[in-house]
Amino acid sequence: MRNSNEIVIVGDGFAAAIMLIHLLRKGVPATSITLVGLGVIGQGNAYSCASQSYRLNVREDLLITFSDDPLHFARWAQNHIQDPEAKTTAGYFYRRHDFGRYVSELVSHELGSRQLHHIAARVTKILRRGDDWSLRLGTHDEFIAKQLIIATGNAPPIWPCNVNLKLGSPAWIHTHLVENPWTGEYLQEIDSHEDIILLGGGLTALDAINALVEQGHRGMINVITPRKIFPPVQAPWQRKQEPKWPKxxxxxxLIRFIREYLPSADATSSEWQCAWEELRVNLNMIWQQFSSSQRFILLKRVGWIWSLYRFRAAPQTIASYEQLRKKNQIQFILGRAKQIICAEPKITVLLGNGGESVGERIINCTGVGADLLLNNLISSQLAMPDAIQQSIAIDTNFRVLDSNQQAWENLWLIGPATMGSLGDVVAASAISKQAEQLAEQMKI
Ligand SMILES: Cc1cc2nc3c(=O)[nH]c(=O)nc-3n(C[C@H](O)[C@H](O)[C@H](O)COP(=O)(O)OP(=O)(O)OC[C@H]3O[C@@H](n4cnc5c(N)ncnc54)[C@H](O)[C@@H]3O)c2cc1C
Known part of the structure; x- marks a missing residue:
């Protein structure tokens, strides 16, 4: 290793932490690795949350950080987490905050007394310099990386429509229009009688619901979403058999086979979820065999169904929703937001279908935003868009493809942004597997 920027990881969240651990285990000196990001190493967008009400959406034995020790987290949790409410009939669903603590502890343990080069900055641009990469930071500094791994995760949510700020002090706007609710800091500002608008009906909306119920919210909760349905609750499931996939x-x-394989039982039943999880095992391989246009069509046709059932919710969270439903304290407003109008103290959302919703605070639960760094790589032709036009394309060895579809030998991407190229790679366990595989194949 010639200098301290031999291997640079852009991002300092979960994927970066697991990557770092595997590189260290492979014998790479800590002085050869640099992490760039503004957070606490390992916690990222999902596990740095301030809210204790945000729970993991999978049970403890499925959070596999090391393939040779799949129950590592489950054991750690038993010894280090005091959370009597984690236990459910579908397994233990711990707080995301506690999982963040676990990952941070893994990193500290692996580093021991060694120091790591962690640059507290955002990377705003990646440029080619000879055979190396040059990283421009938000601080306007620039430095060189010989081998570069991008692990920037899910880009934080952005408003999906125009926001018209008619009237309101900056402080009111800042606290009442919550563009990124992932950390949950906004929750402590909420008055229990407020009417709240949740824009979007996925897991982020369910996180907000669980937190509001836990803090005794009494006002109305209006959920704006195109379909009157939340992701189902996690049931106790086990894989029992392997589907016999047609060639x-x-x-x-594929859609026909999945339909036939799934039982007619409800999606919240163990029977249905066992079959669904049996199908998931091979889906990435099948996805990778499809052409770009086939992947695009598939995502357009069944992408929303896929996201709905893949991201199931912790039982505690669904119990909170049921509590609100029984008290008629929650309602769905069907449609898509066209404009958000703010005139203190009210917020009005105009919908594309002519409807509207009025509340005192709005929480953006519409999901992942755009990663400007990846977009920038595409516009400078150092990368090409992936099949679903949501990220940059990579090959099966995580190597980023340039605009001529040629793989760079020293630029990789891991994490949820690899989904368009590799398939279902969003959950923590899928990401740790990627980090493990990449560390294995890197020439160091
Ligand atoms: C709110 C939320 C909840 C989730 N809950 C679960 C769950 O319960 N179970 C599960 O299995 N999965 C969950 N996930 C899925 C999640 O994708 C993975 O678990 C995992 O956290 C992703 O790790 P990552 O390192 O790719 O992203 P992150 O851990 O988010 O790390 C990316 C980091 O890179 C930083 N970054 C981004 N751009 C730049 C840049 N240009 N320069 C420098 N730094 C940058 C970000 O600030 C962030 O800290 C959740 C995701 C989200 C968003």
Whole structure:
């Protein structure tokens, strides 16, 4: 290793932490690794949350950080987490905050007394300099990386429509229009009688619901979403058998096979979820066999169903929703937001279908935003868009493809942004597997 920027990881969240651990285990000196990011190493967008009400959406034995020791987290949790409410009939669903603590502890343990180069900055641009990469930071500093791993995670949510700020002090706007609710800091500002608008009906909305119920909210909760349905609750499930996949599947054939394989039981039942999880095992391989246009079509047709059932919710969270529903304290408003109008003390959301919703605070639960750094790599032709036009394309060895579809030998991408190229890679366990595989194949 010639200098301290031999291997640079952009991002300092979960994927970066697990990558770091595997590199260290492989014998790479800590002085050869640099992490760039503004957070606490390992916690990222999902596990740095201030709210204690945000729970992991999978049970403890499925959070696999090391493939050779799948129950590592489950054991750690038993010894280090005091959370009597974690236990449910579907397993233990711990707080995300506690999982963040676990990852931070893994990193400290692996580093021991060694110091790590962690630059507290955002990378705003990546440029090619000879055979190396040059990273421009938000601080306007620039430095060189010989080998570069991008692990920037899910880009934080941004408003999905125009926001018209008619009237309101900056402080009111700042606290009543919550563009990124992932950390949950906004929750402590909420008065229990406020009417709240949740824009979006996925897991982020369910996180907000659980937190509001836990803090005794009494006002109305209006959920604006195109469909009157939340992700289902996690049931106790186990994989029992392997589906006998037909050879040479087309996207249509895939949908047909999945339909036939799933039982007619409810999606919240163990029976249905066992079958669904049996199907998931091979889906990435099948996804990778499809052409770009086939992947695009598939995502357009069934992407929303896929996201709905793949991201199931912790039982505690669904119990909170049921509590609100029984008290008629929550309602769905069907449609898509066209404009948000703010005139203190009210916020009005105009919908594309002519409807509207009025409340005193709005929480943006619409999901992942755009990663400007990845977009920038595409516009400078150092990368090409992936099949679903949501990220940059990579090959099966995580190597980023340039605009001529050639793989760079020293630029990789891991984490949820690899989904368009590799398939279902969002959960922590899928990401740790990627980090493990990449560390294995890197020439160091
Ligand atoms: C709110 C939320 C809850 C989730 N809950 C679960 C769950 O319960 N179970 C589960 O399995 N999965 C969950 N996930 C899925 C999640 O994708 C993974 O678990 C995992 O956290 C992703 O790790 P990552 O390192 O790719 O992203 P992150 O851990 O988010 O790390 C990316 C880091 O890179 C930083 N960054 C981004 N751009 C730059 C830049 N240009 N320069 C420098 N730094 C940058 C970000 O600030 C962030 O800290 C959740 C995701 C979210 C968003």
């Amino acid at each position: 040479q599947l087309s996207p249509r054939g």
